[in-house]
Amino acid sequence: MRPITMFFSTLFLSQIGAIPAFSQTQDVRDPLQYADLADLSADAPIIVHATVKKAIKVAPERAPNAPPGTQRFYIIASTNALIRGQGGVGETIRYVIDLPLDDRGRAPKIKKKPFIIFARRPASGGDNVQLVDKDAQIAWTPSREQRVRSLVRELVAYDAPPAISRIASAFHVPGTILGEGETQIFMETETGSPISITVLKRDGQRKFWAVSLGEIVDESARAPVRNSLLWYRMACFLPQQLPSAALSGDISSNSRQARSDYRLVLGDLGNCPRSRRP
Numbered sequence: 001m002r003p004i005t006m007f008f009s010t011l012f013l014s015q016i017g018a019i020p021a022f023s024q025t026q027d028v029r030d031p032l033q034y035a036d037l038a039d040l041s042a043d044a045p046i047i048v049h050a051t052v053k054k055a056i057k058v059a060p061e062r063a064p065n066a067p068p069g070t071q072r073f074y075i076i077a078s079t080n081a082l083i084r085g086q087g088g089v090g091e092t093i094r095y096v097i098d099l100p101l102d103d104r105g106r107a108p109k110i111k112k113k114p115f116i117i118f119a120r121r122p123a124s125g126g127d128n129v130q131l132v133d134k135d136a137q138i139a140w141t142p143s144r145e146q147r148v149r150s151l152v153r154e155l156v157a158y159d160a161p162p163a164i165s166r167i168a169s170a171f172h173v174p175g176t177i178l179g180e181g182e183t184q185i186f187m188e189t190e191t192g193s194p195i196s197i198t199v200l201k202r203d204g205q206r207k208f209w210a211v212s213l214g215e216i217v218d219e220s221a222r223a224p225v226r227n228s229l230l231w232y233r234m235a236c237f238l239p240q241q242l243p244s245a246a247l248s249g250d251i252s253s254n255s256r257q258a259r260s261d262y263r264l265v266l267g268d269l270g271n272c273p274r275s276r277r278p
Contacts, residue, residue, distance in 0.1 A: 036274050044118035044119060045055055047117065047148060048083060048093060053076050054075070056149055069096055070099060070100055071098070072097070073107070075097055078091060080119050089127075090130070091256055113139070114139075116144060117138075135276060161213055161229055162189040163233060164233055166187065170258050171252040181201050193213065195233075
């Protein structure tokens with residue numbers, strides 16, 4: 001069991017109280033949520049602002065795997081700006097997309113319209129790219145491009161929070177005074193970099209919790225800001241309850257407190273709204 005790290009201080013408490021509600025402003029008219037853009041951006045090594053030059057229908061016999069109710073198009077688009085993509089892209093990109101048909105069996109007209117494309121490079125190379133999902137072509141607006149660029153900066157930062165794989169362990173240690181105590185929750189990540197949550201209760205004070213991206217929890221640790229990458233990693237992917245295996249060996253009263261503190265964390269994180277299926 002790892003040693004308990006008692007890290008709260010006056011500085012830390014003041015920082016927690018000053019956390020803003022959102023890290024990104026969002027156009028309230030835009031149905032795409034932070035998590036929608038994060039899902040697409042995290043999976044896309046290439047993100048491009050492009051304008052469709054040609055949308056060529058693909059005959060049904062040449063697209064037998066196209067979903068029902070869609071029309072497959074071969075798209076030729078001109079690159080307006082590269083948002084993400086090591087090595088860059090050419091002035092023209094080409095890709096295939098299945099567009100939904102309306103009640104009259106017509107596909108939307110997309111020629112000469114600007115989009116943000118979330119893609120990867122296929123084995124064929126050249127000007128071709130492959131969309132990371134069936135809906136990885138979204139209508140371009142200045143606001144959306146700004147939001148995606150902000151997300152990409154978070155994703156490529158040297159200290160970017162990695163994706164969480166599972167909760168490895170959790171335990172609660174009561175304090176010396178009744179009602180005090182500390183809960184620590186340790187998570188494994190896809191990169192192997194540790195993430196931990198600490199929930200602390202002091203006599204006469206409300207509970208506070210913070211997230212540490214490293215082995216050592218210091219005074220600068222704090223809860224994640226909503227609509228930030230760390231918030232997304234946690235609010236959108238943490239399980240709804242602590243796994244029993246993570247609490248193995250802890251006595252029942254401490255386990256109950258750890259579960260209660262975990263529910264507090266989930267409640268503060270809030271839900272993870274999406275308008276598309278990840």
